[in-house]
Amino acid sequence: MTPAERPLSPFQLGTIYKLQLTSMLSLNHRATGIFLSVGSPFLVWWLVAAATGDHAFAAARWFFGSWLGLLMLLGWTFSFFYHLCNGIRHLVWDAGYGFELRTAYASGWTVVAASGALTVIAYAAGLLVRG
Amino acid sequence: MDRQQLRSPLGRAVGPGSAKEGVEHWWAQRVTAVALILLGLWFAASLVALAGADRAQVLRWLHEPLPAILTILTVIALFYHGALGLQVVIEDYVHSEWLKISSLVVMRLVSVALAVAGIFAVLRIAFGG
Known part of the structure; x- marks a missing residue:
């Protein structure tokens, strides 16, 4: 049996469903989750390098200090705070609160503002510590 | 004979089905999420x-019991939560x-391998001389 060619969920956005804050935040929750998963091997690399020796750690340190490493750290910082803030929003929903449209939009914008602010604070603090 | 016809309409409506489970994934995702709020922060x-820290600083940090324990817990919660999330993405x-x-199999195996590697690295530093 050949399945019917129906449009599948993510590809209906923009063509069938109008783009809106709530759906964009939902999409971004998944995207940041995937990006954080991509980052997790790098975290293990850093830990294993520290346990292995000076030479191994120097390589990891060089990478995280390179422009690519710093860019990825910025992406992971934002992804972490976004996924954290929006994750808390999801937990509140799981508890049965915040489903009113106005509340859902208010909490959505709060997530955007909070994750943006926390990213700037944490990344700037990191750069300051690094010297 | 069709097994379904042996069950009453009420039995079909309230029956738990053959697996009698299904909320474990949902719950585990929430429990690890709550753990990661604290551990993650x-x-x-x-x-x-530790931004820009040299190896000696990292070793001094993980040589303390509390950072070592919390880092291991972070690694466990992180890879557990990540595997649950990636599972949904793959299934979708x-x-x-x-x-x-x-x-799904490769993702699970890689997640476990990375978690064990991370935990081993922390233990090696924590118990190292």
């Missing part, structure tokens, strides 16, 4: 404090059955 703050977007199953 602590770990992120620690990484900021990979439609070919064999590719879906093999992606």
